Each structure stands twice: as structure tokens, then as C-alpha cells.
Amino acid sequence: MMKPTDIKNPNYFHKVVDCQWACPAHTPVPEYIRLIAQRKYTEAYMVNWESNVFPGVLGRTCDRPCEPACRRVRVEEKPVAICRLKRAAADNKNNVDSYLPEIPKVKNGKKIVLIGGGPASLTVARDLMPLGYECTIYEKDPKAGGLMRTNIPSFRLPEGVIDEEVDRILDFGIIRKFNEEITSLKNILNRNYDAIFIGTGAPKGKDLNIKNRYESIENIHIGIDWLTSVAFKHTDKIGKRVIVIGGGNTAMDCCRTSLRLGGLDVKVTVRSPKADMKASDWEIEEAELEGVPIFDNHSPKEFVIDKGKLKGVIFEKMVAHYDDNGKRTLKPSGDEPVLFECDDVILAIGQENAFPWIEKDVGINFNEWGQPIVDKTTFQSTLSNVFFGGDAAWGPENIIWAVAHGHQAAISIDNYCNNTDLLDRPDPITNLMSQKMGIHEWSYPNDISNSNRFAVPHADHKLALNNINVEVELGYDEKLALDEASRCLNCDIQTIFTENLCIECDACTDICPVDCINFIQNEDEDSLRKSLRVPAINLNQDLYISDNLKTGRIMAKDEDMCLHCGLCAERCPTGAWDMQKFTYIETQAKEIKILDYVE
Numbered sequence: 001m002m003k004p005t006d007i008k009n010p011n012y013f014h015k016v017v018d019c020q021w022a023c024p025a026h027t028p029v030p031e032y033i034r035l036i037a038q039r040k041y042t043e044a045y046m047v048n049w050e051s052n053v054f055p056g057v058l059g060r061t062c063d064r065p066c067e068p069a070c071r072r073v074r075v076e077e078k079p080v081a082i083c084r085l086k087r088a089a090a091d092n093k094n095n096v097d098s099y100l101p102e103i104p105k106v107k108n109g110k111k112i113v114l115i116g117g118g119p120a121s122l123t124v125a126r127d128l129m130p131l132g133y134e135c136t137i138y139e140k141d142p143k144a145g146g147l148m149r150t151n152i153p154s155f156r157l158p159e160g161v162i163d164e165e166v167d168r169i170l171d172f173g174i175i176r177k178f179n180e181e182i183t184s185l186k187n188i189l190n191r192n193y194d195a196i197f198i199g200t201g202a203p204k205g206k207d208l209n210i211k212n213r214y215e216s217i218e219n220i221h222i223g224i225d226w227l228t229s230v231a232f233k234h235t236d237k238i239g240k241r242v243i244v245i246g247g248g249n250t251a252m253d254c255c256r257t258s259l260r261l262g263g264l265d266v267k268v269t270v271r272s273p274k275a276d277m278k279a280s281d282w283e284i285e286e287a288e289l290e291g292v293p294i295f296d297n298h299s300p301k302e303f304v305i306d307k308g309k310l311k312g313v314i315f316e317k318m319v320a321h322y323d324d325n326g327k328r329t330l331k332p333s334g335d336e337p338v339l340f341e342c343d344d345v346i347l348a349i350g351q352e353n354a355f356p357w358i359e360k361d362v363g364i365n366f367n368e369w370g371q372p373i374v375d376k377t378t379f380q381s382t383l384s385n386v387f388f389g390g391d392a393a394w395g396p397e398n399i400i401w402a403v404a405h406g407h408q409a410a411i412s413i414d415n416y417c418n419n420t421d422l423l424d425r426p427d428p429i430t431n432l433m434s435q436k437m438g439i440h441e442w443s444y445p446n447d448i449s450n451s452n453r454f455a456v457p458h459a460d461h462k463l464a465l466n467n468i469n470v471e472v473e474l475g476y477d478e479k480l481a482l483d484e485a486s487r488c489l490n491c492d493i494q495t496i497f498t499e500n501l502c503i504e505c506d507a508c509t510d511i512c513p514v515d516c517i518n519f520i521q522n523e524d525e526d527s528l529r530k531s532l533r534v535p536a537i538n539l540n541q542d543l544y545i546s547d548n549l550k551t552g553r554i555m556a557k558d559e560d561m562c563l564h565c566g567l568c569a570e571r572c573p574t575g576a577w578d579m580q581k582f583t584y585i586e587t588q589a590k591e592i593k594i595l596d597y598v599e
Contacts (some may be wrong), residue, residue, distance in 0.1 A: 001232035001522045001555075004547045007496070011584040012429045015542065016559050017492045019082060022069035026052040026121040026586040028064055028430075029082055030492040034444060036085055037485040039478065044089035046099050051586065053403050054168075055122050056161045057148055059087025060473070061192060063249075063280055063398040071489050074514075074561065078453035080487045084473075088481040090161075096168075101130040101590060103172050108132035110417045113193040115182050118146020119399050120199035120390030122169045123406025124413065127589040129172040131414060137174055140181035141232070144170060146201055147391070148399060150228040151250065153257045185358045185386075194412045195385050198372075199402070199544060202391035204354035208245065208347050212303040216310035220303065223250045223348030224593050230257055230468075239343025241265045243313055245300055246348030247277035252284060255292045256345045260468040266291075267340060269298040269313075270329060273320050286472070290465065299330070301337065303345070351396045355590060371395065378422040379409040387412060410589040424586040432580045435493060436569075444581070446494055449486040456480075475592075491565050494582045494593075497555055499546050501576035502551065508568035508577060509533075516561035522554045 007013065015021050017030040028047055035044035048055035062083050070079030110133050114121035125135040145162050170176060182188060188196060205222035207213070213220065218239055219239070223246065230236040242263040244255040247270035258266045268287065270277055274296040277284065286292065298315040304310065307528055344589030353371050363383040365373045372381050374388045378382040389405030391397060412422045422558060435444055457474040464470045478486060509517045515533045522528070528543065529536040536543060541560035548554060569577040 001356070001496065002525050002528055002545045004554075005542070005545045007432075007494075009545075010428050010584065012542065013432075013492075013494050014428075014430075014584045015492065016067040016562075017582065017584065018071055018541075019080075019491065020584065022065045022134070024051075024065065024401050025051045025053075025407065026584065027066075028584065030490050030581075032089060033082070033485045033488045033489070035078070036089055037091075037480055037488075040091035041089050042094045042096060042099075045093040045594070046096060046111075048086055050360055051403075051407075052164045052400060053126060053406075054399065055086050056090035056165050056361055057119075057157060059083060059085075059090050060157050060161070061148070061398075062086070062400050065400070071491050071563070072167070072487060073349060073565070074454065079479060081453055081456070081476075081484050084456050084476060084482060085484060087475045091475050092478065092480070092481075099187050100168070102134040103129050106132070108133050110134070110194045111136070111192075111397040112195050112197065112413060112417075113138065113191070114190060114197045114199060115188070116146060116198065116200035116390075117144030117178070117203050117391055118199050118402060120392070120402040120406040120409070121146075121149060121156075121197060123206060123403045124389070124410045125174050125195050125197070126169045126172065127190070127407060127410035128321055128413065129169075129174065130590040133417075135174050136177060137170075138177045138180050138182050140179070142179050144178065146199070146402075147224075150231050151224055151253070153227065153230070153260075154257070155260065155464065155467075155472050156253070157467070158471055169309060171456065177303060180241055185364075187210075187363055189362065192416050193385075197413065198381075198386065198392050199387045199390045199406070200355075200392045202351040202353050202396045204352050205347065206350040208300060208349060210289070210300055210302055212305045215303065215305040216308065219310040219344045221344065221346045223254050223346050224351055226346055227257065230261070235261070237262050239263070241342040242267070242344050242346065243340055243342045244268045244269065244346045244348055245313075246350070247272060247279055247296075248348060248350070249279045249283050250351070251346075251348035252279050253289045254348050255287055256290055257468065258344075258346070259290055259292070259465055265342075267293055267342075268294045269300065269315060269340070270293055270294065270296050271299045271318055272328070273297060276320070277330065290461070295340075297330075298338065299332075304339065305467060310342065311346065312339050313345060315340050320481070335510060347482075351391070353392060353395060369386045375422075377408070377425070378412040379405060380412055380416075380422060385416065386491070393402050407586070407588050411587075414589040427584040428587055429583070432494070433582050433585040434495065435579045435585075443489055445486070448489065448563065449483075452481060452489060453487070454480050454484045490564050492582050492584075493566070493579050495544070495557065495562060495564065496564075496578045497544065497546055497557070498576050498578070499549060499555075501574045502546075502549055502555070503574055503576075504549055504551055505573065507571045507573065511567045511571040513565065513567065514561045516557045516558040519553050520556055521552070522548070528556060532556060534558065534561060536560060 032044040032047040032055035067079040128425040205224040238261040242258040302314040317335040392404035399535045536558040538560040543555040
């Protein structure tokens with residue numbers, strides 16, 4: 001028999017809000033989308049800023065783990081454009097200075113050094129500065145921002161957006177040590193900082209050791225280094241024929257950048273089948289819309305050199321074989337090799353950690369892949385006062401993961417500096433509040449939009465390809481943002497069932513549009529899932545189980561299918577069902593102020 005659901009468990013309804021659950025920083029997605037629908041863009045921006053720190057950046061570049069989880073895909077193909085709505089809040093907000101936390105003029109005496117000025121380090125500093133810490137950032141480049149600035153082209157992420165959101169944190173009073181590359185961790189340890197955070201990313205691009213690799217060095221480029229050179233305007237041109245080798249988002253950025261720097265014949269080659277490419281679907285789509293062909297199942301075997309000059313690359317055709325467990329093996333097809341002629345090659349085949357500046361005898365242990373051994377909860381290394389986060393911890397991930405790491409590392413650093421157990425993590429802030437206004441009235445719009453996902457307008461194709469600083473995506477205007485926001489199903493408005501008010505009239509089961517409510521005899525979970533009116537096949541989402549009712553039956557609701565439409569609560573004659581807004585705020589090292597400006 002299944003036990004009644006404990007809805008006081010903070011993770012129960014958190015998990016039902018699929019988008020927020022999937023977000024590494026646990027951004028309250030439905031909350032900020034409702035604010036956008038009310039044209040409260042500044043408030044929507046700040047809801048984002050509290051959790052993900054860089055709404056304008058992420059509204060353009062996030063890899064969107066929230067969108068595949070969106071409940072909208074239960075009823076149609078495409079999810080709500082959560083990421084682009086985040087950008088709409090950033091683009092339309094007013095001045096946010098009055099909402100920012102106050103930074104104490106009198107410090108708490110603790111000094112923190114952050115090595116690397118990327119999103120993880122900036123998040124740590126943002127969380128610790130309001131608590132009175134003195135934070136110093138060392139960054140080898142002339143500006144902070146890390147991969148946001150160096151690896152994402154300006155036609156996707158304008159420099160002004162980076163400057164605004166990075167400077168907002170730096171202006172908290174962070175001590176800036178730019179153009180200073182750390183060459184020795186021992187030197188930092190000897191400066192008596194109370195804690196050290198390492199957020200240096202994964203700065204080493206992988207190379208390709210095939211025949212003639214070093215015969216024409218000036219025309220064979222490492223992708224992330226080349227993008228950095230473009231970002232700082234050291235590189236402003238490329239050959240007319242370009243081959244980009246690699247299938248990730250960096251490869252997509254390299255090929256699209258090449259088009260804007262003079263490339264006329266730009267190709268992408270990848271060893272795997274196209275379906276297995278690591279690049280996000282939308283990044284692949286954007287590259288193809290700009291005319292870049294992708295040649296899958298092509299494995300590079302040799303650079304062709306003529307009189308010391310690069311002439312092309314020879315590729316071997318591959319075939320993918322999958323075993324019963326879905327594990328892929330690539331094998332030569334036996335076809336004749338293919339020659340692609342080119343003037344330049346850009347290698348975008350991956351990135352990895354690099355810590356040549358960390359001495360072997362300082363107490364930091366590394367695994368067999370050269371990654372630091374870091375606790376996945378506390379982000380503490382084997383040297384107690386040194387913490388890692390972002391790509392420096394476990395290799396390349398998206399910006400949103402770096403932010404999530406930064407929040408958790410800041411909690412640990414605060415605990416460490418106060419001699420508190422690092423595993424003593426603060427509980428999230430949660431709340432349930434009824435949304436009933438009248439018999440059939442709710443404090444939120446519960447009518448479901450039937451519109452399909454609205455496309456984001458793009459700049460003129462020719463204009464965009466002729467200027468690397470022209471942003472390709474124009475973002476939603478206010479009307480499109482409102483229309484897209486209306487597609488949200490308000491998954492944080494929960495259906496709350498009160499057993500002693502239920503008269504088992506089954507009216508709610510009759511009106512439920514997806515047949516997710518059941519009055520049924522209790523069984524073990526496997527049997528109960530199969531016995532529901534619509535079998536509950538998604539084992540990753542829970543069943544909402546009531547205590548025994550007067551007839552001995554229970555109420556069992558499949559949370560996976562529920563649309564949060566509120567029809568059950570409208571139809572119930574006794575008020576046994578109520579729609580209650582669930583608030584979940586992941587706590588940080590600083591005081592949360594989100595409830596001060598969200599109604």
C-alpha cells in the first residue's frame with residue numbers, strides 16, 4: 001500500500017515544477033513568466049538575478065535544461081521559450097539599483113581570493129560581498145567575464161550585456177587584479193587569504209594529433225583560443241575556405257564567426273552521426289540557416305600540406321554501430337577517403353582543465369584525468385581552504401552550472417570562515433498560499449493558451465553576416481513576450497487536496513481534461529500506477545496520494561499529467577481541492593530578498 005504524500009517535504013512540489021527542478025540554479029520560472037505577462041519586467045529580472053545572476057547573458061546563451069522539462073511538451077511539441085523570456089525581462093527592465101543588496105562599509109575581517117574572473121567566481125563574490133567579506137579577483141584577461149566574454153561571439157552575446165551584468169557585481173567593491181595571471185598557487189597561499197576559490201574554467205582546447213599537424217601551424221587554430229583572439233580583436237579575418245572540426249557549441253560558434261570574418265566556403269565536420277552531436281539543436285539550426293553544411297561521420301586522418309602551406313584535410317568515412325545497451329562504436333566504412341580543400345582549419349573537439357600553476361606538493365589531489373578531487377556538495381578540495389567551481393571543477397558545462405556551483409561554494413566558504421560544518425547547508429525557503437479570489441476566480445490567469453511557440457525575430461541575414469557585432473536574434477518585443485508568456489501552464493500553482501472535505505462525488509474526475517485524478521483502492525505503487533484511468537508511466541514524477549477516504553478509497557493523482565488548470569478546484573462543491581501557489585527559493589550564503597519585491 002502506498003503511504004499518503006507528505007506535501008510538507010520541500011522537494012515534493014519543487015519536483016512538480018519541472019522547469020525549476022531542472023534548472024541547476026533553481027530559478028522560479030513560472031513566477032518570473034507571470035511577472036512578464038504583467039509587464040513587470042524589472043521584478044521579473046530580479047527574480048532571475050537572485051538565482052542565476054546573469055539574466056541578460058543567460059537569456060541569450062543558456063543551454064536551457066529547463067525547456068525539455070517544460071510541462072507544455074505534454075500537450076504539444078515545443079516547450080515555452082523560457083530562455084528567451086528571460087532575455088525579454090532583461091531587455092525591458094528599468095534601473096535595478098534600488099533592489100540590489102547593501103554592501104557593508106565595515107568588513108567582517110575575512111579575505112577571499114577568487115582565481116579566474118568567470119561566472120563561478122563572480123557568483124561567489126556576489127553572494128559573499130553582502131556579508132562583509134573582502135573579495136579579490138585575479139583574472140589573466142583585461143576584463144572579467146571568463147568564457148562569457150572570450151568564447152561566445154558578439155553576434156550571440158553583445159559585449160554591452162556582459163559589461164552591464166559583470167560590472168554590477170564588480171561595483172560591489174571587489175578588488176580587481178586584471179591582466180594578472182596566477183603562476184603559482186603557493187604564492188597565493190602565502191598571502192594569508194582566509195579562503196581561495198578557483199574558477200579558472202577549462203582553458204585548454206584539445207588538439208588533433210594526426211599526420212602533418214605541425215607543418216602549417218599558422219593556419220590550424222585551436223577553437224577556444226581563436227574565439228578569444230577574435231573577442232579581444234587580435235584576429236579579424238580568416239581564409240575563404242574554412243573547415244571546422246568538431247560537433248559541439250564551440251564548433252557552431254567557430255563556423256558562424258568564420259562567415260563573418262571573410263569565410264565564403266565554411267564547413268563543419270564531425271566524426272559521429274549528426275543525431276549524436278553535442279551541440280544544442282538550436283545552435284545547429286542557426287548554423288545551417290546561415291548556410292553552413294555539416295558533414296557527419298567524417299573522421300580527420302591527415303592534413304594536406306603543399307610547399308609548407310595548408311591545402312586541405314583528408315577524412316575517413318565512419319559508420320556508427322550500437323550495442324544492445326545503446327553504446328556507440330565508430331568504425332571505418334571502407335569507402336574511399338575524402339579530401340576537403342581549405343585555407344584554414346579550426347579545431348573545436350573539446351576542452352579540458354589545465355592547472356600547471358598548482359604545485360604538486362600544496363595538498364590538492366587530482367584524479368587520473370587531471371581534474372581536482374572536489375566534494376560534490378561542498379566544492380571543497382583536499383586542501384581545506386581551497387574550493388573549486390564551474391568548469392575548473394569537473395570540466396566544461398554551461399554558464400548556468402557555473403552559477404549553481406558558485407552559490408554552493410559561497411555557502412561552504414561562509415561556513416568555513418565561521419568554523420561551521422560545511423555539510424550544514426541552509427534549508428530552502430518554501431511557502432504554499434491559496435490563490436482563491438472568489439468561487440470561480442483565481443489570482444493568476446488559469447486559461448490555457450492554445451498558441452504554438454512564437455519564433456524569435458532575427459536580424460536581416462545579409463546585415464548579420466557582414467558585421468560580427470550585429471546581434472542575430474532580436475528578442476521578443478512586448479507583444480510577443482506577452483503571447484509567449486501566456487503559454488506557461490503555471491506549474492507552481494499546485495492542486496492541494498483536503499481529505500475531510502471530500503464527499504467522493506467524483507465531479508473532479510469528470511471535469512479533469514487529462515484524466516489524472518482517480519478515486520481508487522490503494523495498492524502498491526507499481527500496481528496502482530497501472531490501475532489509474534490513464535496509467536502513470538513516468539516513474540520520475542510522483543503520484544499524489546491521499547489518506548483513506550470514508551469509502552476506504554484514496555485519491556491518487558498523476559502529477560506528471562496535471563496541467564494545473566484549476567478546473568478540479570472550480571468544480572468541487574465542498575472546497576476539497578484548492579489551488580495554492582508554491583514558492584521555492586534555494587537559499588544562498590546571503591540573505592534572500594526575493595519576497596520583498598514579488599507579490
